[in-house]
Amino acid sequence: MSVFPKISLRLxxxxxxxxxxxxxxxxxxxxxxxxxxxFETLLNHLSHPxxxxxxxxxxxxxxxxxxxxxxxxxLQKQFNGLSVPVLQHPDxxxxxxxxxxxxxxxxxxxxxxxxxxAQCGSAVLRxxxxxxPGIVSASKFMKAGDVISVxxxxxxxxxxxxxxxxxxxVFLGNGISELSRREIFSGLHExxxxxxxxxxxxxxxxxxxxxxxxxxFLQNLPSALATxxxxxxxxxxxxxxxxxxxxxxTHIAALMHDQGEVIALDKISNKVEKIKQNALLLGLNSIRxxxxxxxxxxxxxxxxxxxxxxxxxxxxxxxxxLDAPCSGMGQRPNMACSWTLKEVTSYQPLQRKLFTVxxxxxxxxxxxxxxxxxxxxxxxxxxxxxALATFPDLQLQPQEPRIGGEGMxxxxxxxxxxxxxxxxxxxxxxxxxxxxxxxxxxxIEDMVRLANxxxxxxxxxxxxxxxxx
Numbered sequence: 001m002s003v004f005p006k007i008s009l010r011l012x013x014x015x016x017x018x019x020x021x022x023x024x025x026x027x028x029x030x031x032x033x034x035x036x037x038x039f040e041t042l043l044n045h046l047s048h049p050x051x052x053x054x055x056x057x058x059x060x061x062x063x064x065x066x067x068x069x070x071x072x073x074x075l076q077k078q079f080n081g082l083s084v085p086v087l088q089h090p091d092x093x094x095x096x097x098x099x100x101x102x103x104x105x106x107x108x109x110x111x112x113x114x115x116x117x118a119q120c121g122s123a124v125l126r127x128x129x130x131x132x133p134g135i136v137s138a139s140k141f142m143k144a145g146d147v148i149s150v151x152x153x154x155x156x157x158x159x160x161x162x163x164x165x166x167x168x169x170v171f172l173g174n175g176i177s178e179l180s181r182r183e184i185f186s187g188l189h190e191x192x193x194x195x196x197x198x199x200x201x202x203x204x205x206x207x208x209x210x211x212x213x214x215x216x217f218l219q220n221l222p223s224a225l226a227t228x229x230x231x232x233x234x235x236x237x238x239x240x241x242x243x244x245x246x247x248x249x250t251h252i253a254a255l256m257h258d259q260g261e262v263i264a265l266d267k268i269s270n271k272v273e274k275i276k277q278n279a280l281l282l283g284l285n286s287i288r289x290x291x292x293x294x295x296x297x298x299x300x301x302x303x304x305x306x307x308x309x310x311x312x313x314x315x316x317x318x319x320x321x322l323d324a325p326c327s328g329m330g331q332r333p334n335m336a337c338s339w340t341l342k343e344v345t346s347y348q349p350l351q352r353k354l355f356t357v358x359x360x361x362x363x364x365x366x367x368x369x370x371x372x373x374x375x376x377x378x379x380x381x382x383x384x385x386x387a388l389a390t391f392p393d394l395q396l397q398p399q400e401p402r403i404g405g406e407g408m409x410x411x412x413x414x415x416x417x418x419x420x421x422x423x424x425x426x427x428x429x430x431x432x433x434x435x436x437x438x439x440x441x442x443x444i445e446d447m448v449r450l451a452n453x454x455x456x457x458x459x460x461x462x463x464x465x466x467x468x469x
Contacts (some may be wrong), residue, residue: 002243002265003103006043008336020377023410042427049125051454053098056224057215058282060254067215068143091401098450102203110149112139120150125333127205130196137162153338161185214390219247222424222458226250226371229399229454234259236318241294244271246278261446263290293357295353320358324351326372330457368463375457386462396420397462403452
C-alpha cells in the first residue's frame with residue numbers, strides 16, 4: 001500500500017523518463033494505457049523502501065550459518081524481542097534477507113517535531129537513526145529525552161535552524177531526542193553523532209551501524225548479484241573500474257577466496273581510503289586500490305614504467321566489472337530528485353568512455369560485466385546496443401544466477417538479446433504491507449520471490465571478448 005507521494009521530479013526529467021518507458025516498442029507491446037499505468041506505478045514505488053534489507057556475508061572470515069545466528073540475536077535485541085526471520089537466499093548463498101516491517105499505521109504524531117533532509121529521511125526508512133548533520137529544523141522547546149515526530153523535507157525548502165516548517169514534509173515516525181534544540185544548532189562545535197534515536201519508524205528495518213562490521217556488508221540484492229554474474233575465479237587478475245565504496249570489490253575478493261589480484265580504481269581519494277578500510281576490516285589481502293581516473297586507465301605508450309599500477313597495458317585483465325557512474329534513478333526510497341535533465345543525461349558519454357577503456361583492458365576470452373543502479377533506457381539497453389555495434393568482438397552472454405527480469409524494449413535489441421540482460425524494475429510487484437502476522441503465515445519461496453522483485457532499480461549486462469581488439 002502506498003503511504004508516500006510518488007517521487008518528486010522536475011517536469012523535464014519526468015517527461016524524459018516517461019518517453020523512455022512509453023517508447024514505440026513498449027506501447028506497441030503493452031498498449032498506451034498499460035504502459036502509462038506501469039510508469040506511474042514505478043514513480044510511486046521509487047519513493048518507498050524495498051520489502052527486504054539485504055546483507056552480504058563475508059564468507060572469507062565466517063560461515064553464512066554462523067553469521068545468520070549472530071544476526072538473529074542482534075535483531076531480537078534491536079526489535080525488543082520480536083522474532084523477525086533471516087533467510088538465506090537460495091541462489092546467492094552469501095546473501096541474507098531480512099523483511100522490512102511496515103508501513104506501520106496508528107503511530108501517534110507528536111507536537112514536538114524535527115525536520116530532516118531528504119537524504120537523511122531515506123536512510124531513516126532503511127533503518128538508520130537520525131544523525132545531527134541531517135537535522136534541518138527542530139521545535140522551539142525541544143530538549144534531550146523528548147519524544148519527537150520526525151519528518152523529511154523532500155523538496156529542500158526548510159531553512160536550517162527553523163523553529164517550525166509548513167512546507168511539504170513526509171512523516172517518517174517517532175524517536176527520542178538525544179540532544180536539545182540549542183545543542184543541535186549551537187554552532188559551538190560540530191556534532192556528528194546520533195541526534196534522534198528512532199523508536200517508532202513507519203518502516204521498521206534493522207540498524208547496521210557498527211553491527212558485525214567484519215562479517216557483513218550492507219548491500220542491495222542486485223549489487224550482490226552483479227558480482228556473482230562476473231563469476232571471479234581464484235588466481236585471476238580482476239579490475240573493478242569504478243569501485244568505491246568497495247562493496248563489489250570486497251565481494252570479488254571473497255568469491256576468489258582472496259587468491260589472485262583485485263585492482264580497484266576510483267578518482268576520489270577519500271573514497272579510495274574507504275575501499276582500503278573495508279578491505280582491511282573484512283580481512284582481504286588481494287585488493288589493491290588506487291586513486292585514478294578510470295577513463296585514463298589504459299596505458300598508451302611504453303615510455304613510463306608503471307608495473308602493477310595504473311595505467312595498465314592493453315589486455316591485462318581476466319575479468320572487469322564496470323559498475324558505472326550513473327543517474328542513480330533506481331535507488332529506493334527516493335522521494336525527490338532535484339536534478340536537471342542535463343544532469344540526468346550527462347552520464348551516457350562518460351559510461352561509453354569507461355566502457356571503451358574496459359574493452360581494451362580485457363584479455364581475449366575475458367568477461368566484462370556492465371551494471372548501473374538506474375532505470376533509464378539511455379544508460380542501460382541503449383548502452384548495450386551501442387557496445388555491440390561499436391565492438392564487433394564483444395558477445396552478449398546469458399547470466400547466472402538469473403533473478404531479475406528481461407531488458408526493456410526500445411533500444412533496438414532483439415528479444416533474444418533482451419532475455420540475456422537482467423533489469424530490476426521496482427514496479428514489478430504491488431507495494432506490500434508486512435506485519436508480524438503476515439510473516440508468520442508466509443512461505444519462504446514467496447518471501448524470496450518478493451525480495452527478488454521488490455528491490456532497487458538495477459541493470460546488468462554480461463559480455464565476453466572473443467578475440468584481441
